[in-house]
Amino acid sequence: MDEIVKIINDIKVGNIKPIYFLMGEESYYIDKLTEYLEDNLLTEDEKGFNQMVLYGRDTTIEDIVSNAKRYPMMAERQVIIVKEAQDLSRTIDKIEAYVNNPQPTTVLVFAYKYGKVDKRKKWIKSIAKNHILFESEKLKDFKVADWIKRVLQGRGFSIEPKAAIMLQEFLGNDLSRIANELSKLEIILPKGSTITPDHIEQNIGISKDFNVYELRKAVGEKNHHKAFQILNYFHQNPKSIPKVLLIGQLFGYFSNLLKYHGLKDKTQGNVASALGIHPFFVDEYRIAAANFPMKKVSTVINKLKVVDGMSKGVGASNLEDIELYKEFLISVM
CATH class of the missing domain: 3.40.50.300 (P-loop containing nucleotide triphosphate hydrolases)
Known part of the structure; x- marks a missing residue:
C-alpha cells in the first residue's frame, strides 16, 4: 500500500x-x-x-x-x-x-x-x-490473488494464477494466514522459483484437483464425473471444506452467473469489475453461461436455498449432506 x-x-x-x-x-x-x-x-x-x-x-x-x-x-x-x-x-x-x-x-x-x-x-x-x-481495510476477495503475486514478486518469487487462486479459495482474505503459508514455501523453495499448484498441494495440503474452485468449474462445464469425484473427496475429507462454505461458494457462483447474463458489456475487464472476480475466472463464467441460461440459473439458486435449509434440518429429509448435494447436482446438471 x-x-x-x-x-x-x-x-x-x-x-x-x-x-x-x-x-x-x-x-x-x-x-x-x-x-x-x-x-x-x-x-x-x-x-x-x-x-x-x-x-x-x-x-x-x-x-x-x-x-x-x-x-x-x-x-x-x-x-x-x-x-x-x-x-x-x-x-x-x-x-x-x-x-x-x-x-x-x-x-x-x-x-x-x-x-x-x-x-x-x-x-x-x-x-x-x-x-x-x-x-x-479488508482486501476484497477478488484482489487477493494479485496481492499474493505482488508480495511474492517483492521476495523474488513468482506464482502461477491457479496456485494463487487455490490459496485465496482455501484461506479467504486473511492476509496474515496467507503470508504465513507463503513464508513456508519461501523456506522450502529456492529463490526465483515459480510456485505451482503442485507446490501448494504438497506443502500446504490444499488439493489442486479437489477443491471448491474445481467443483464450481466442473458444475459450470456440466462435467458430472468430475463434480461427483470432488463431492466424494469432500465427504471423505470433511476438514477440506466446511459444508456452510460449500453452499455459500455455489450460491455466490450462481448469483454472479445471473449478473453475468444481465451484462451488456461482456469484455473481460468489465465482467471482472462488475462481478468482483479475478479476470482469471471470466472464461469460466462465459462457458457456464452457455450451459445455464438465465431462467435455469434462477432455478438453481432457488434449489440451493432448499438444499441449504435441508442440510440445517429444515424440512423432512433422511438424507446425509453428501446425498443432498448429489441430488442437487443431478437436478441442475
Missing part, C-alpha cells in the same frame, strides 16, 4: 510523528507497521530504558498517558506501543486530552485491530490532521 510506504519513508528521513494510531479490520498491515515502529524508532541500546510495550487488556488510558508524559533517558525520544488497543474501546475517548497536547519527545503507537474508531470523533480528526491515522 502506498500509504504504508509513505509512512516508512517519512520515518527513514526522520519525519517521526508523536502519535501513530493504526486501526482497521485487516490486522496484517497493522502488525507489520507496529513491528517496523518497534524495531526502527530506537537503537538497541536505547530500547532498554526508552521503549515500552503495553497491552490493552492489561492497562488503562491513564497509565498510558502517565507513561507517555515521561521524559526519555539518554535518548532523543521514548516509544510507547499499545498492542491489542481494541481492548480499550470503552475508554479510548479519554485519550483526547493527550492527543491535543502530546509529549513531543514520546512516540505513542496504538495498534487497534479488528475494528475502528468513529472518525467523526474530534480526537481522531486531530490525529488525522496532526499525526498519523492509518486505516487497514
Whole structure:
C-alpha cells in the first residue's frame, strides 16, 4: 500500500510523528507497521530504558498517558506501543486530552485491530490532521490473488494464477494466514522459483484437483464425473471444506452467473469489475453461461436455498449432506 510506504519513508528521513494510531479490520498491515515502529524508532541500546510495550487488556488510558508524559533517558525520544488497543474501546475517548497536547519527545503507537474508531470523533480528526491515522481495510476477495503475486514478486518469487487462486479459495482474505503459508514455501523453495499448484498441494495440503474452485468449474462445464469425484473427496475429507462454505461458494457462483447474463458489456475487464472476480475466472463464467441460461440459473439458486435449509434440518429429509448435494447436482446438471 502506498500509504504504508509513505509512512516508512517519512520515518527513514526522520519525519517521526508523536502519535501513530493504526486501526482497521485487516490486522496484517497493522502488525507489520507496529513491528517496523518497534524495531526502527530506537537503537538497541536505547530500547532498554526508552521503549515500552503495553497491552490493552492489561492497562488503562491513564497509565498510558502517565507513561507517555515521561521524559526519555539518554535518548532523543521514548516509544510507547499499545498492542491489542481494541481492548480499550470503552475508554479510548479519554485519550483526547493527550492527543491535543502530546509529549513531543514520546512516540505513542496504538495498534487497534479488528475494528475502528468513529472518525467523526474530534480526537481522531486531530490525529488525522496532526499525526498519523492509518486505516487497514479488508482486501476484497477478488484482489487477493494479485496481492499474493505482488508480495511474492517483492521476495523474488513468482506464482502461477491457479496456485494463487487455490490459496485465496482455501484461506479467504486473511492476509496474515496467507503470508504465513507463503513464508513456508519461501523456506522450502529456492529463490526465483515459480510456485505451482503442485507446490501448494504438497506443502500446504490444499488439493489442486479437489477443491471448491474445481467443483464450481466442473458444475459450470456440466462435467458430472468430475463434480461427483470432488463431492466424494469432500465427504471423505470433511476438514477440506466446511459444508456452510460449500453452499455459500455455489450460491455466490450462481448469483454472479445471473449478473453475468444481465451484462451488456461482456469484455473481460468489465465482467471482472462488475462481478468482483479475478479476470482469471471470466472464461469460466462465459462457458457456464452457455450451459445455464438465465431462467435455469434462477432455478438453481432457488434449489440451493432448499438444499441449504435441508442440510440445517429444515424440512423432512433422511438424507446425509453428501446425498443432498448429489441430488442437487443431478437436478441442475
